[in-house]
Amino acid sequence: MELKDTSAIVTGAGSGLGLATARRLLAEGCKVAALDRNVSVLRGGEEEYSAIIEADVTSEQGLAEAFAQAVDTCGEIRMVVHCAGVLGNGAVLSPSRGTLPLKRFADVIAINLTGTFNSIRLAAEHMQGLSPLEDGERGVIITTASIAAWEGLSGQAAYAASKGGVAAMTLPLARELAIHGIRVMSIAPGMFQTGLLSNIPDQTLQHLIDDVPFPKRAGKGEEFAELAIAIARNRMLNGETIRLDGALRMRNPNS
Template identity: 45%
Template sequence: RSMVTRAVSGLVGLVTGGASGLGKATVERLVRNGCRVVMFDLPKSDGEQVAKSLDPDNCVFCPGDVTSVEDVSAALDVAKSKFGKLDVTVNCAGIGIAVRTYNMHKKKVHPLDQFERVIDVNVCGTFNVIRLAAQMMSKNELGDRQEKGVIINTASVAAYEGQVGQAAYSASKGAIVGMTLPIARDLAMCSIRVMTIAPGLFETPLLGSLPEKVKNELGKQAPFPQRLGDPDEYAQLVQSIIENQMLNGEVIRLDAAIRMQP
């Protein structure tokens, strides 16, 4: 029997961190391919402008914080009232810091509140979005694919090869890797798939502030291709995951075979 390939056209998506970087590229690709999208990002982001520039009819900006139950619920309400449903959730919102656990030279210990903040946004924020989105998706009709939804999270190669100063960031991304399979198992009964992408070095605002020379040097750390990833290559994988139903409960490294040095 031939499987029905799920084209993204006609689907409704929620993308967190959607105003810049990997999230923005994901919003752009989904809208370009006939998806209607709720873009969720901080009130201070460029979300409003980005949504207007894309397609105001099919892309709406919702300001908010992923750690807030009220903010995420409000975004889901917008998906329901404006587009009638939710099929896809992509978690791209996240923060990072670089602080050593203990810095001997500066005699400075890692501030606990900074560690907690990264865990709160990256882990609790991601889980907050997952649990509320899953509740809404579970009410969908099964359709010809016998599927109610797809959730895609963003980890990082730092989950596996965290560098100096990345204790908090790596711990948060390792947690996202670790919860992928159990959440996929939890939501199997709801006919919802759960996947995680672990990107390597991508051309995003996180790296964008670096000088061109430094970016080129970073890109050369990858065996092949020796360059930073294009955010649309991340978005392309998001689309593939939505379309390919056998992808579930797994983490895909998208990293040009890079293995980060200390």
């Protein structure tokens, strides 16, 4: 897909991976609709973005209205990069807090998994009606999983379950939407420099970074954005979850 003058939606565009991706797409000449639950962090960028839209990915009507506004402003949306998400750590059994409340688990699933599917279904609904490009391609949807889908740490049951669901639905969605010329891909980052890392104790975080074979550091948002760009450009990338982790295989700090 040629990116220049292509319209894209980025969810979670106010920080972290979403912000880096939105800025990289702008640099590629894309028209970008930046969606976030907290649009105040995007204020000041109105001259860069084609649209800045408040959006809650867990709201069926609210996100549909946000997508409609993006289409009204940007025209045909050929690319959606879904980065909205939360970490949501919490032990199932805690000596001090007792059993993890079911609502806390459900909230993580609602944002990370159901919210991702909400974006996918709305993107697909719009893209199916677009005129086909080369090879019959109409659009590409890129979601954000995590290596925690396979190697979740203690206290990450909800997060790992939500990201595992994102990875698991990538192939069946790609197969289903192939008839419409819509690709579905997922990126599974390892340790990345985002606000989510602030919820991880310093000792645990340093342990994880020390375990990264190469490069021995946390990833940068720009590196996630580069992969999203590569996926958009390469039509043979479809139905796959790509690990972006420097060969990190997470293990519990006490293992």
